[in-house]
Amino acid sequence: MARRPLIAGNWKMNCLKADGLALARGLAARIGIEATRAADVVICPPAGLVESVARAVAGSVIGVGGQDCHTVPKGAHTGDISAAMLKDLGASHVIVGHSERRKAYGESDALIRAKAEAAHAAGLVSIICIGETEAERLDGRTLEVVGGQFAGVLPGDATPDNTVIAYEPVWAIGTGRTPTDEEVAEVHHEIRALAARHLGAEVAAKLRILYGGSMNAANARQLLALEDVDGGLIGGASLQLDGFWTIIESCA
Numbered sequence: 001m002a003r004r005p006l007i008a009g010n011w012k013m014n015c016l017k018a019d020g021l022a023l024a025r026g027l028a029a030r031i032g033i034e035a036t037r038a039a040d041v042v043i044c045p046p047a048g049l050v051e052s053v054a055r056a057v058a059g060s061v062i063g064v065g066g067q068d069c070h071t072v073p074k075g076a077h078t079g080d081i082s083a084a085m086l087k088d089l090g091a092s093h094v095i096v097g098h099s100e101r102r103k104a105y106g107e108s109d110a111l112i113r114a115k116a117e118a119a120h121a122a123g124l125v126s127i128i129c130i131g132e133t134e135a136e137r138l139d140g141r142t143l144e145v146v147g148g149q150f151a152g153v154l155p156g157d158a159t160p161d162n163t164v165i166a167y168e169p170v171w172a173i174g175t176g177r178t179p180t181d182e183e184v185a186e187v188h189h190e191i192r193a194l195a196a197r198h199l200g201a202e203v204a205a206k207l208r209i210l211y212g213g214s215m216n217a218a219n220a221r222q223l224l225a226l227e228d229v230d231g232g233l234i235g236g237a238s239l240q241l242d243g244f245w246t247i248i249e250s251c252a
């Protein structure tokens with residue numbers, strides 16, 4: 001089953017407007033010129049830049065995503081943004097359950113699942129993050145932890161069109177360390193097996209499972225070539241046009 005790779009850039013809390021727009025425009029120009037369709041490409045700027053970045057890439061094949069959303073469309077939730085609002089600003093995707101949010105805000109699997117379902121209700125594709133900590137890996141609990149998270153976050157309405165899973169070992173995020181190929185392949189295989197159990201083999205075969213955590217221009221081709229790795233969620237390396245472009249081209 002051929003799954004079209006997805007390369008998603010998570011800018012996190014980086015880029016003032018001028019830098020973000022320059023990055024987005026640079027990417028749109030390259031995709032326009034070279035017509036790269038080896039992968040779907042999504043960039044996820046901070047919420048305040050979603051609208052201007054969406055305008056900057058309009059007409060290109062690049063999608064724009066938020067980095068988080070609330071579980072309800074509107075209401076008394078100071079400081080939050082809803083999926084409907086992201087959609088209204090031009091987003092097509094939203095990351096939910098990133099480990100930085102799990103850690104900083106104590107987000108639970110149940111909350112993340114509700115956010116993903118809110119994203120779908122608003123017409124957004126959810127990119128749902130799961131992954132073990134270093135202590136859990138050293139304890140030999142990686143598959144148990146990732147499996148538990150997968151079951152906990154899986155939206156009730158998940159389809160290959162509205163849901164993307166991102167496996168991000170917490171200890172690999174922003175550290176320059178990545179698991180071995182065997183370790184990545186093992187977890188991705190397990191996630192697909194779990195997806196088959198929950199959603200059926202046919203749906204599971206179409207579900208995109210991204211790898212995230214210190215993916216960069218140098219290691220992307222090898223990681224993206226692994227079976228069951230259907231793209232990447234890229235943080236630091238998505239902030240540099242050349243490096244991010246190299247990762248996109250690594251899908252070809």
Ligand code: PGA
Nearest residue numbers: 173174213214234235236
């Ligand atoms: P990184 O971040 O590529 O900087 O490790 C990935 C992520 O947090 O999504």
